[in-house]
Structures are given as structure tokens and as C-alpha cells.
Amino acid sequence: GNSVTQMEGPVTLSEEAFLTINCTYTATGYPSLFWYVQYPGEGLQLLLKATKADDKGSNKGFEATYRKETTSFHLEKGSVQVSDSAVYFCALSGSQGNLIFGKGTKLSVKP
Amino acid sequence: EAQVTQNPRYLITVTGKKLTVTCSQNMNHEYMSWYRQDPGLGLRQIYYSMNVEVTDKGDVPEGYKVSRKEKRNFPLILESPSPNQTSLYFCASSFWGRGSYEQYFGPGTRLTVT
Numbered sequence: 184g185n186s187v188t189q190m191e192g193p194v195t196l197s198e199e200a201f202l203t204i205n206c207t208y209t210a211t212g213y214p215s216l217f218w219y220v221q222y223p224g225e226g227l228q229l230l231l232k233a234t235k236a237d238d239k240g241s242n243k244g245f246e247a248t249y250r251k252e253t254t255s256f257h258l259e260k261g262s263v264q265v266s267d268s269a270v271y272f273c274a275l276s277g278s279q280g281n282l283i284f285g286k287g288t289k290l291s292v293k294p
Numbered sequence: 295e296a297q298v299t300q301n302p303r304y305l306i307t308v309t310g311k312k313l314t315v316t317c318s319q320n321m322n323h324e325y326m327s328w329y330r331q332d333p334g335l336g337l338r339q340i341y342y343s344m345n346v347e348v349t350d351k352g353d354v355p356e357g358y359k360v361s362r363k364e365k366r367n368f369p370l371i372l373e374s375p376s377p378n379q380t381s382l383y384f385c386a387s388s389f390w391g392r393g394s395y396e397q398y399f400g401p402g403t404r405l406t407v408t
Contacts, residue, residue: 226402227399232396279344280342280388280395281342282337284338287336
């Protein structure tokens with residue numbers, strides 16, 4: 184079945200460091216891919232998405248490229264801020280309009 | 295403001311005492327769903343609804359019921375809660391936009407069953 188694997192956390196970085204959170208997927212067909220962010224005490228918010236191979240999603244300085252050949256959708260940001268501290272979830276679209284999530288990666292950014 | 299609301303936000307209850315968590319959205323979305331979030335497991339879908347009076351099981355439906363009598367509301371019912379249903383629950387509503395479904399999540403309901 185469809186599944187998502189993302190790197191285990193927690194990830195701790197200093198402010199202005201480069202961020203990569205790895206995400207790979209297994210799926211039949213051509214799902215859409217998503218990154219969601221969950222700030223402490225809040226629900227999930229859509230950060231970015233890509234709907235077909237080679238698409239690049241971007242938002243708030245974050246980027247991820249849909250790589251069909253490596254079945255990956257890694258999240259990157261060139262310079263993280265303390266306000267980026269959150270849990271990040273990679274997800275793919277299921278066949279019934281649902282989302283299939285990875286386990287989440289907690290990011291802590293220190294000043 | 296477009297939003298998904300859930301009530302209550304926090305609930306502590308005892309085994310076997312029926313409870314309902316309400317979910318409402320004001321965006322006229324047809325698709326709604328419930329997820330539970332557990333440490334180390336991410337989010338897993340419990341039930342979903344494609345439209346009024348149409349509901350179906352997700353990945354972990356055991357011990358839960360839902361109903362969809364109105365488009366805006368999608369309550370989650372635990373007829374006889376057990377401690378393994380202690381979790382963080384999220385309601386979501388979706389629309390089709392920019393080539394895929396996009397889901398809006400509620401703020402979550404933290405349930406503890408003792």
C-alpha cells in the first residue's frame with residue numbers, strides 16, 4: 184500500500200542554518216505530495232504541495248521538489264528562524280481524498 | 295473567517311462513558327474526515343465523508359462512529375471509550391483546488407480515557 188517515510192527527529196539547528204528534512208514515499212499511480220506544519224498546541228497547516236513530477240512547491244522560504252525517479256519530496260530551507268520550530272509532516276494523497284502521513288519530524292531552532 | 299472548529303478541545307473521561315466530539319466547518323466543503331495523532335505514528339484516518347449521508351471507514355475505524363446529517367457538521371462518537379483511544383483527534387475538511395484535495399484542519403481535541 185501507499186506509505187510515507189520521513190527522517191526521524193528531533194532535529195536541532197541554530198538560527199540561519201540550512202534545513203533538510205528527508206521524505207520518501209511508496210505509491211501506486213501519481214499521488215500529490217504535501218508538507219504540513221504543526222506549531223505547538225495547534226492543528227496542521229498546509230505548508231506546500233506538488234501535484235506532479237518535477238513540480239516544486241514553495242512557501243515561506245521552504246521548498247520541496249517532487250522527484251519521481253527517487254520517489255522523494257525533501258523539504259529544504261536556506262536559513263531557518265526560531266519561529267520555524269514545529270513538527271513537520273510529509274504526506275501523500277490517497278485514493279479516496281485522504282492523506283497518508285509520515286510520522287513527523289520535530290524541528291527546534293535555537294537562537 | 296474560514297475555519298474548522300472542534301469541541302471540546304480537552305476531555306478527560308472514564309472507560310465506557312459515551313462521548314461525542316463535534317466538528318463544524320464554514321467553507322461549504324463536501325469532504326470531511328477525522329484523524330487521530332499518536333506519538334511515533336503520525337496521523338491516521340479514522341472515518342471520512344464524501345458528502346451528506348455518505349461516510350466510510352478510514353485506516354483505524356474500530357471503536358468509533360460518525361454521522362453526516364448536514365454538510366457543515368461531522369461529529370465523532372465513541373460509544374464505549376477505552377484507554378487505547380486516548381489520543382489527539384483532528385477533524386479536517388477538504389476542497390479540490392490546484393490539482394489536488396487541500397485539507398483544512400481543526401485545532402484538535404485531546405482526549406484522555408482513564
